[in-house]
Amino acid sequence: MGLYSRYILPHVINCACGTRPIERQRKKVAPLVEGVVLELGFGSGRNLPYLDPQKITKLYALEPEAGMRALSVKAAKTAAFPVEVRSEFAETLDLPDASIDTLFVTYTLCTIPDPASALRATRRLLKPQGRVIFCEHGLAPDAEVQKTQRGVEPMWKRFAGGCHLTRDVKGVLESGGFRVESSEAMYLPKTPRFAGFNVWGVARAA
Ligand SMILES: C[S@@+](CC[C@H](N)C(=O)[O-])C[C@H]1O[C@@H](n2cnc3c(N)ncnc32)[C@H](O)[C@@H]1O
Numbered sequence: 001m002g003l004y005s006r007y008i009l010p011h012v013i014n015c016a017c018g019t020r021p022i023e024r025q026r027k028k029v030a031p032l033v034e035g036v037v038l039e040l041g042f043g044s045g046r047n048l049p050y051l052d053p054q055k056i057t058k059l060y061a062l063e064p065e066a067g068m069r070a071l072s073v074k075a076a077k078t079a080a081f082p083v084e085v086r087s088e089f090a091e092t093l094d095l096p097d098a099s100i101d102t103l104f105v106t107y108t109l110c111t112i113p114d115p116a117s118a119l120r121a122t123r124r125l126l127k128p129q130g131r132v133i134f135c136e137h138g139l140a141p142d143a144e145v146q147k148t149q150r151g152v153e154p155m156w157k158r159f160a161g162g163c164h165l166t167r168d169v170k171g172v173l174e175s176g177g178f179r180v181e182s183s184e185a186m187y188l189p190k191t192p193r194f195a196g197f198n199v200w201g202v203a204r205a206a
């Protein structure tokens with residue numbers, strides 16, 4: 001791992017994930033999170049302030065990148081409920097079957113190299129009535145924005161820790177074995193459209 005990835009990139013991602021429009025998105029989805037929670041790509045813990053401590057029993061904070069995990073550990077100490085920071089990748093996470101009430105994923109399916117495989121691997125962890133609460137950016141509906149996304153993506157990925165701009169968020173969830181129960185979408189205000197098309201909602205195991 002290079003110095004940029006280990007020491008600089010986590011702070012770049014932390015800032016990029018902390019814009020006011022993104023914080024507003026977190027406020028929309030985080031209150032839906034409950035029970036025993038598995039958050040994929042916990043990062044710097046930007047969702048923590050919006051989670052309801054009354055509703056959460058425990059949160060498994062999955063963060064495989066060492067540099068980012070240092071920020072995860074720091075953030076976990078501020079939580080009003082138990083947070084266990086884990087270093088595994090979503091694809092290889094070792095937790096019991098049907099042990100999770102909420103699979104929580106924000107701005108992470110863009111970065112996981114094969115997000116459908118990662119979701120398929122975590123599906124068994126979810127209780128039968130468990131839900132996926134998600135908020136992601138991805139492929140825009142407008143052809144001219146898509147063109148920009150495809151043009152910018154190769155360079156973007158290199159500097160943004162592998163973040164993709166052209167992922168079809170609902171398609172990824174469906175390929176990962178989930179059925180999207182409800183969703184909303186919009187371009188975030190004050191955000192370049194190529195990076196700002198957000199899709200959020202609730203999914204369940206298909
Ligand atoms: C853009 S950051 C988003 C962090 C956080 N979810 C948020 O909303 O601010 C994406 C995170 O996904 C993590 N990640 C990448 N591949 C992963 C994988 N295979 N399993 C779990 N997390 C992964 C990265 O280390 C990074 O911290």
